[in-house]
Amino acid sequence: MKKYLFIALLLFSGSLLAQHIVVDKVVAVVGDNIILKSEIDQQYAQYILQGTKPDPSIKCYLMQTMLSQKLLTKQAAIDSIVVNDEDVDGEVDRRMRTMISRAGGEERLEEFLGRPVILYKDEIRPDIREQLVAQKMQAKITEKVEATPLDVKRFFEAIPKDSLPTYNTEVEVGEIVVYPKLTKAEKETYKDKLEALRLRIKNGDSFATLARLYSQDPGSARDGGELPFFDRHTMAKEFTSWAFKLKPGELSPVFETEFGFHFLEVLERRGENVRARHILIIPDSPPASLERAKVEIDSVYQQVVAKKLDFSNAASLYSGNNDTKYNGGMILNYESANRTTYIPTDKLEPSVFLTVDTMKVGTYSKPDVFTDNRGKKGYRFLYLRSKIPPHTANLEQDLPKIKEAAYEDKINKVISDWFEKRRKATYIKIDKDFYSCDALKDWFTEDMKVTATNND
Template structure:
């Protein structure tokens, strides 16, 4: 198999690990394959309708699923990992926590659409309940698949010589790098005035008073809470592990008695009323009502003026960008790293096409070493002001080991990991029942899954 096809298979498998999931507790025996079932791996079932639903979901996420055989083989491989993961006593069962997060994820996706019907139509689900169930299954399989994948490939590594060999072997098959940039940023969240804070706190105190006078916490959360992940559920979060929530929230919640309601609590997300529902060992259930700290025009203008002064200090060489990011940036992900923005793969080189529209617009026309003017942006419903420095501009080019060593090393490592997973699958295959519907009989799979059809 050539390198391009192998890389494509790795990408398909990675996508499936990230998004696919249909699980059932039904126990099947060899010969139990029925119409509507695409495949069975151990006691993990993949339905034909689920494959179609997942293909629709994948398309919405921008994945290429045109090759049904490659997509299906990725699903089957992942199901084998999931089947083995559930039998692995070193992998924690997190089904309960995943179930609780399904509604929150549903609401996050909903926020990207004008209304619920548009979202359901786009993802081809009939009802909200059907989509929430699918999200839960996706996350469950994603968790088990990723955990097993990580356990198998934990010790994977490549030496510099192996990276060089990889490059020499596949140099003419490696993809071309598109136009990229390397950027640093300083982000500041506009601060609310004391008067504005007092208004929000007074509103929460009035809500608390209404609850104490007979209104239910659940109904008030549905009416007033601005947390999309819990408002529809009466503000409830269940099975919260210690350390999961931001520190001010957790400290306040765990200092309450069951049923007790806190005074307004400030966090990076805004102001909360918190009610401790239940506490058991390292887990607890809590309800909250969140009022976001949304800055007004005057507060945003003040932040812009402050950041513009910092920009002037940098330009006049009275302070480096790195020093300014460490001292003033509110972005925890970049302030300790000289403000450097990294992509999903951890690299500081980001394709221009993948930049957020606001940043892409702001850096247009700028050259290497320049800093944008202060601009306003909203990320995850939070207002911010920012400046961006263009550290480097990389024109489209063929991957080369002298300039792209870290990226080529990662590709070589991914190949090594893929080989380890393939070896693991082949070792386990003779001992696991696998059955694939005849709809896929014309597929040429990388692994001969049909040898395991009898379970021998």
């Protein structure tokens, strides 16, 4: 079943890398769709671009991926499954940003491609659309799959006792964070700086150049402040408000979000999706503001330790981290499909691990200054709610993980059965250059298997 997980991962990975191919040929036929040698070569080039060592055998898995994609899109056409232009454009933009970053800049990528980025984006758009349609079709195939308690029990009992996984130490950690709150006078300094940049743009200076020079948004500054298409639910509410209020070409005034101070320009509007660019300034924390934050968190800490205020309630009332405050202050394990609060200690942020490693269950660390992943300073204290020592998997302690594994196993079986039925009902022909691929054996017809055996 693992091969189908591999298909799913490859199917929607990095974008195709176009190259000039002088000689081309059809290397596979799936129903009324064909796969060209150049398409396999394009994906192999992307594999190399990711910094991995050349390995021609990977072409077998690329072919497997494309065969799967063709079957999925064939069914998607029957089921009238489509993707909208905004989703395609957003994915194209996301992948181009990744490729530009890996290439070391837009100019170097264009040298590698042998064409302008804007032309290349148009070339890959149909391929990305097909990938997104296939992804949507696969989601439909598995949308009703669920792991019942009986499924989980049977899955666990089917694992040989000597093959049960072992888990390292896991902990449940909560946090309360207080960020410095600037006074009106302190805020004006940053607003004035942004307003000066905004006026320069209004007077003819390049938005993209100023964004690259001054914006502190690491995700968009290198792209001249440009963001991919987004809807009304993607960005901070203040950002969304201005983005959907303005017409293309209009500049917003300077405004504040939880991330800092911005202004934006709307570039394009397509239905309920907008493409914009912005400049962000993240305010520093003046000593006076940090001192005010320290006084506030010390007060909260004293109330929690004295049991005058429940930790969960304190987090919802005072914590400045929106990722945890609405979860009772508990840090979630985002690598788990169930987003459990149990986190392996080797997955903790290093500074958090160093703190909780010496704590006893049920205790709190003293408030201390820290810097978050956005470079913003604040104060926080941690709460160690529980700690599970290393152990062999069991249903009592590891139900969320075992349920997740049982669900993935069921998903794989559903996908495997779906592909098995569609392969038998679809005309498939694969070029003899791929007959040595073990990864494709399930895709060979009886005639192909005989030919492959004779070639051996």
